[in-house]
Amino acid sequence: MMIPFVLASASPARKRLLHTTGIEPLVYPSDFDESQVKVTNPLELVEILAQGKAEATMRALFSRQAELPPGFFSRNPGFILGCDSILAIHGEIHGKPKDAQDAIARWQMMRGQVGELYTGHALLRPFTTEQGSLMPYPSIVRTQITRVYFAEISDRQIEAYINTGEPLHCAGCFALEGRGGLFVERIEGCHTNVIGLSLPLLRQMLSDAGTDIIDYWS
Template sequence: MPVPFVLASASPARKRLLAMAGIPVMVYPSDFDESQIQITDPGQLVQVLAEGKARSTMRDLFDRQAELPPGFFSTHPGLILGCDSVLAIHGEIHGKPKDPDEAIARWKMMRGNVGELFTGHAFLQPYTTEQGALMPYPPLVRTQVTQVYFADISDRQIEAYVATQEPMNCAGCFALEGRGGLFVEKLEGCHTNVIGLSLPLLRQMLAELGYDVTDFWA
């Protein structure tokens, strides 16, 4: 039986990546308040946010255990994965744009430039003590970085792209697997990292936790 796997993210792209890799997941988005975190280093920021999301979902699920497979917190602990991505251009961190005007301005700054897409990955293995207290094993947290080379696109292309609404819910203001892929010249590093999570890093992290990735295949 596959190990229970919870994705603490509402991202359809992350769920699709895991499904394509043969890993079925239960999706329980986190309600973690990202605004409370003020960190200027992008690698550290995504790690803190990813772990915060995983912990928030863990606490929520502990109160909703009836929705989970038996023994999720005890006999056969399941895994909870939290992720977060940001784009850094010239050291400045960018997340999702707050409105179309910001998205247009962002793209005018991004075009012809190289960005670094950081994605934090945080695994928790929660369990309960004999007294019923909720505890996690030590978290495993890692960051993957990919270099993104943006095309030098026109104002008209930028405005048309933002009008599709695609970039509005994307870290970095573009979706590689959608129309935004037309405006990326090349990548250096893991391409799935730009979509939402790094599958090679995921495999490595599962191995560090003592699993083979095939343990999760349905």
């Protein structure tokens, strides 16, 4: 039986990436309160947020086990993946823009610059005792970093891009797989990481958890 896989994120891009690997995830977005995390180191921040999201979804699903495949928490423990992405430029952290004006100001600052896109990944495999109690679980938490070189674009191009609405929902204020890809000169590192989930890193994490990614193909 295929191992169930839960994505603790509402990101359509992350769901699409998992689909390309042969994984059809159950999507249960996390209600984790990110405002409670006061960390300024980008690597530490994305790892705390990714694990917080995965754990919040795990606790929520434990109380709603009827919605999950049989044995998710016991006979055939499933995986829960939490992710979080941020862009850092000159050490300053940037998440999703607050609104259109914030997005315009962000792009006016970003153009011609080089940023580092951090995506934290937290993979949990919870299980329960025979009495039905949720047990402590091992977790694998890692971060992928990709350097992004932004084009020197005009104010007119910035405003047109913001008006599409695309960057308003993206960490770093751009979508590499969308129109934002037109304004990225090049990247160094994992390109799917910039979209929201590093597929090579996921393969390694699943392997470390005792699962081969190709098992999802059958």
